[in-house]
Amino acid sequence: MKIGVVGLGSMGYGIANSLLRSGHQVVGADVNPDAVSRFRAEGGLQEDIASTAVDLNALVIVVLNAAQAEDVLFGNQGLVDKLSLGSVVILCVTVSPEYARSAAERCAMRGIDFLDAPISGGSVKAAQGKLSVKASGAPEAFRKAQPALDAIAETVFELGDSVGTGSAMKAVNQMLAGTHIAAMAEAITFGMTQGIDPATFMKVIPRCAGTSWMLENRGPHVVSGDYTAHSAVDIWLKDLGIVLDAARASKFATPVTAAALQQFLAASGMGLGREDDAAVAKVYARNAGLQLPGAGN
Amino acid sequence: MKIGVVGLGSMGYGIANSLLRSGHQVVGADVNPDAVSRFRAEGGLQEDIASTAVDLNALVIVVLNAAQAEDVLFGNQGLVDKLSLGSVVILCVTVSPEYARSAAERCAMRGIDFLDAPISGGSVKAAQGKLSVKASGAPEAFRKAQPALDAIAETVFELGDSVGTGSAMKAVNQMLAGTHIAAMAEAITFGMTQGIDPATFMKVIPRCAGTSWMLENRGPHVVSGDYTAHSAVDIWLKDLGIVLDAARASKFATPVTAAALQQFLAASGMGLGREDDAAVAKVYARNAGLQLPGAGN
Numbered sequence: 165m166k167i168g169v170v171g172l173g174s175m176g177y178g179i180a181n182s183l184l185r186s187g188h189q190v191v192g193a194d195v196n197p198d199a200v201s202r203f204r205a206e207g208g209l210q211e212d213i214a215s216t217a218v219d220l221n222a223l224v225i226v227v228l229n230a231a232q233a234e235d236v237l238f239g240n241q242g243l244v245d246k247l248s249l250g251s252v253v254i255l256c257v258t259v260s261p262e263y264a265r266s267a268a269e270r271c272a273m274r275g276i277d278f279l280d281a282p283i284s285g286g287s288v289k290a291a292q293g294k295l296s297v298k299a300s301g302a303p304e305a306f307r308k309a310q311p312a313l314d315a316i317a318e319t320v321f322e323l324g325d326s327v328g329t330g331s332a333m334k335a336v337n338q339m340l341a342g343t344h345i346a347a348m349a350e351a352i353t354f355g356m357t358q359g360i361d362p363a364t365f366m367k368v369i370p371r372c373a374g375t376s377w378m379l380e381n382r383g384p385h386v387v388s389g390d391y392t393a394h395s396a397v398d399i400w401l402k403d404l405g406i407v408l409d410a411a412r413a414s415k416f417a418t419p420v421t422a423a424a425l426q427q428f429l430a431a432s433g434m435g436l437g438r439e440d441d442a443a444v445a446k447v448y449a450r451n452a453g454l455q456l457p458g459a460g461n
Numbered sequence: 462m463k464i465g466v467v468g469l470g471s472m473g474y475g476i477a478n479s480l481l482r483s484g485h486q487v488v489g490a491d492v493n494p495d496a497v498s499r500f501r502a503e504g505g506l507q508e509d510i511a512s513t514a515v516d517l518n519a520l521v522i523v524v525l526n527a528a529q530a531e532d533v534l535f536g537n538q539g540l541v542d543k544l545s546l547g548s549v550v551i552l553c554v555t556v557s558p559e560y561a562r563s564a565a566e567r568c569a570m571r572g573i574d575f576l577d578a579p580i581s582g583g584s585v586k587a588a589q590g591k592l593s594v595k596a597s598g599a600p601e602a603f604r605k606a607q608p609a610l611d612a613i614a615e616t617v618f619e620l621g622d623s624v625g626t627g628s629a630m631k632a633v634n635q636m637l638a639g640t641h642i643a644a645m646a647e648a649i650t651f652g653m654t655q656g657i658d659p660a661t662f663m664k665v666i667p668r669c670a671g672t673s674w675m676l677e678n679r680g681p682h683v684v685s686g687d688y689t690a691h692s693a694v695d696i697w698l699k700d701l702g703i704v705l706d707a708a709r710a711s712k713f714a715t716p717v718t719a720a721a722l723q724q725f726l727a728a729s730g731m732g733l734g735r736e737d738d739a740a741v742a743k744v745y746a747r748n749a750g751l752q753l754p755g756a757g758n
Contacts, residue, residue: 261655261656284669284670296668296669298665319668321665321668323657323661323665326656328655328656329655329656329657332652332655332656332657333652333657333661333662333665333666335651335655336648336649336651336652336655336657336662336666336671337665337666337669337670337671338671339644339647339648339651339671340644340645340648340666340671340672340673340676341669341670341671343640343644343647343717344641344644344671344673346717347636347637347640347641347644347717347718348637350636350640350715350716350717350718351633351636351637351718352633353713354632354633354636354704354707354708354711354713354715354718355629355630355633357707357708357711357713358558358625358626358629358632358633358707358711359558359623359625359626359629360620360626360629360630360633364620364630365630365633368595368618368620368630368634369633369634369637371593371616371618372581372593372634372638372674373581373634373638373674373675373678374633374634374635374636374637374638374641374674374675375637375673375674376637376641376672376673376674376676377669377670377671377672377673378670378671379637379673381670407651410651410654410655411651411654414651414654414655414749415749416650416651416654416745416748416749417745417748417749418647418651419647419720419723419724420640420643420644420647420717420720420721420724421644421647421648421651422720423716423717423719423720424717426716427716427717448713448714451713451714452711452712452713452714
């Protein structure tokens with residue numbers, strides 16, 4: 165297949181390379197020309213996505229947010245107008261279910277199929293073609309997207325034929341993941357006030373009922389004092405923002421998630437937006453006058 | 462050894478039986494005379510704990526809360542005054558670190574060793590002698606408690622020689638566990654507003670980064686609509702109350718845990734205090750007009 169990938173950030177670059185490895189012809193596009201040059205040097209087609217769009221079987225969107233996706237699909241770049249009838253848009257961006265439905269409707273009006281397909285797994289799994297995809301859309305969209313999904317994903321959760329369900333499941337997952345990171349940060353610093361150092365916390369809690377996937381993944385960052393961003397604080401401003409917007413639209417109260425978002429907002433306000441999301445622990449430490457591992461001396 | 466067990470509820474009964482199975486002589490005590498009779502019929506000593514206290518090597522306390530422990534040890538029952546020098550009190554109750562320290566100090570004044578030893582694992586593991594114990598205390602207290610711990614626990618986290626650290630680690634664990642239950646309830650009901658039914662939620666999220674031990678354990682209760690109490694809503698009023706009291710005393714702000722406690726308080730206010738703690742989902746469902754599995758027709 166001939167596939168376009170828009171967004172060659174850490175996730176998109178891995179996706180584009182995974183598609184190449186599976187034998188597809190791949191056109192990469194990004195606002196950063198260096199990323200495009202690098203991808204072309206590694207085997208990507210030497211074509212411009214706007215001029216080649218008419219030949220694409222599938223267009224994979226891996227930009228940062230709904231605003232960028234809107235620009236790519238219907239705005240300044242307007243690629244949907246350039247695609248051929250019967251091609252498929254695979255939207256891998258974390259967006260609101262409402263936005264996914266709106267984008268799908270506008271694609272349908274142009275005869276373009278649409279798969280709501282937010283991804284998880286991080287840049288390492290993206291590079292390995294082992295992402296997790298929460299996908300929903302018409303059977304025809306699934307059929308057309310299958311070769312691309314086979315190349316980029318280890319797990320595809322097929323969530324039915326309603327566009328929006330994939331994004332909804334992603335929102336639900338992010339709601340829990342973000343809340344669990346904040347809860348980890350709250351507990352590891354509370355423990356410090358009670359005489360439990362973070363290293364001891366991480367020796368005990370992962371073996372207890374209080375553990376979570378995120379605690380086991382992010383807790384070691386606090387113990388080592390290494391906040392090199394794997395996933396940044398500011399991602400949660402966006403993703404939990406999507407959750408709270410969708411919840412508000414449904415008149416659904418989310419007090420626990422809302423409290424968690426406040427802590428990420430405080431972290432971003434402290435200038436930590438681009439640090440690893442485990443840096444939300446620094447909000448608690450600052451408030452309580454605690455010295456986290458790696459801080460100070 | 463000759464060991465007394467005060468509190469023959471679901472946890473204490475299992476502990477007392479595990480001690481019996483390991484060959485110890487065991488005296489059981491409870492405010493409920495039927496529980497005592499039953500335990501005596503199964504091999505417990507036919508003695509009254511007050512009169513036999515002088516002969517005990519160890520006294521295991523498995524009552525509900527600090528107020529009951531205080532009554533047993535120093536109040537109406539005042540068993541500490543009846544124990545012999547050099548015996549050990551093993552406090553398995555979830556109490557504040559401050560209470561554990563206060564109890565240990567008063568035991569020390571009477572020449573009684575003290576192990577701060579809150580337990581986890583539920584009644585089934587208690588019956589199997591496979592509890593998890595977060596223990597701290599002087600080496601002498603550990604040494605004297607060891608035969609009892611061997612009989613009742615699969616895992617003993619040895620958390621140093623400061624009484625209070627065991628209770629602090631338990632508080633940290635409960636903080637996370639309670640918050641994760643509320644987060645699960647919030648997410649599974651939010652998902653319903655976005656077209657995701659609880660069964661689909663539980664098929665997907667346990668395989669994603671949003672999972673937690675509690676989500677995997679309690680989520681199925683929401684899916685099946687079975688709120689038979691394994692661990693009741695009201696336990697979180699007590700345990701998260703301990704956390705927030707200790708946090709307040711340390712001037713440590715816990716916005717996420719505080720939000721979670723409010724949801725358990727609302728559940729208890731709805732009359733659900735003795736239902737399984739997964740019933741906190743009913744607070745969300747009621748607020749949003751959702752029908753959970755098993756509710757109504």
